Amino acid sequence: MFVLAELKDTIRIAPDQFHLKLVEAIRDEINRKLANKVLLNLGLCIALKDIVSLKDSIILPGDGASHTEVLFRYIVFRPTIGSILTGKIRSCSREGVHVTLGFFDDILIPPSALQHPSRFEEAEQAWVWEYPLEDGAKHDLFMDIGEPIKFRVSREIFEESSPIGPPKTDAQQASTSAAASAAVASSQQTEVKTPYRIVAAINESGLGVLSWWDQQNQGAEEGDENEDEDNIEYENDEDGEGAYEE
Structure with a gap:
């Protein structure tokens, strides 16, 4: 990293x-x-x-x-391509999931690199993984802001950013119309580029929101405990007292 x-x-x-x-x-x-x-x-x-x-x-x-x-x-x-990092979800949009490492915010997981199938919830402003269940139903797993997320670095993008010019003086601004000023401001905003961005992916097992896999691990451990309890047999000894035997 x-x-x-x-x-x-x-x-x-x-x-x-x-x-x-x-x-x-x-x-x-x-x-x-x-x-x-x-x-x-x-x-x-x-x-x-x-x-x-x-x-x-x-x-x-x-x-x-x-x-x-x-x-x-x-x-x-500068993380190497293919390396796995853990960050936090900063925000979600139709562009994908935006992730931060605390000191670096320009990390994007595009929709094509999310777990499949996933959908974007406009009301919640969050992406949702439609996790398939054994009975054919689906369980919604939300990607909420602030959740720790593990991702793989798939691509890096460098863009040369240059100054957009000094701000206009009051006299220059007064000589231009309101419409022209709005157009200039809009064009300046579109010219601002992010010099370094990371494109990431979570569409493989073990990646994604950490709580997803914690829940699955807890479920597996509870299943193992239940199997151990089923293997215990209860027998009566000659005195009528109960004894547990495996």
Whole structure:
């Protein structure tokens, strides 16, 4: 789920940070620059592991800050395809089940990757697995918000996201009509992309909401206990007292 990525970057340390040790200042700046950021085709950056090497610091003309080329290792979240993770259901929609890991929310289980057959309940805003029973009936198993869920990573999607431009000034907004402003806002919203997404699946045995399998395991254990009780025979001894024998 987590990997170590070796990266190289030139780190700028502002003059107001010169009172710190160079390594400490560089650590703080690297984490400020990368923590909780997505690097294209690499993953979600979590925290700095260590600094491998530092080159000489230089001060460029017209800039009082120091610039240091740094080779470092960073902890990155990027689960391998096929790995099994456990998260919580964040929400449900017709697009599928949205799952969160607490620090990463962009996980989607599409309808085609849910247990079959499943349906979406508009009133409950939840997906339901129509679990088949032995008598041919079906038992509804709901995928409720907040439920722990186990899933398999089936695909990852990286998209290059770029800024949509600075916001308009008051004068520019006054010069445009309300309809034009609404159209611009709508187009800007559609341009916002998620830089890193995970597509997951639960359409196999043992995956899905954890409480489903807990209930089945409890039912199996109760069945075993009942079988053990059926194997116990009650007999009377010569004194008329009862004795249990297996």
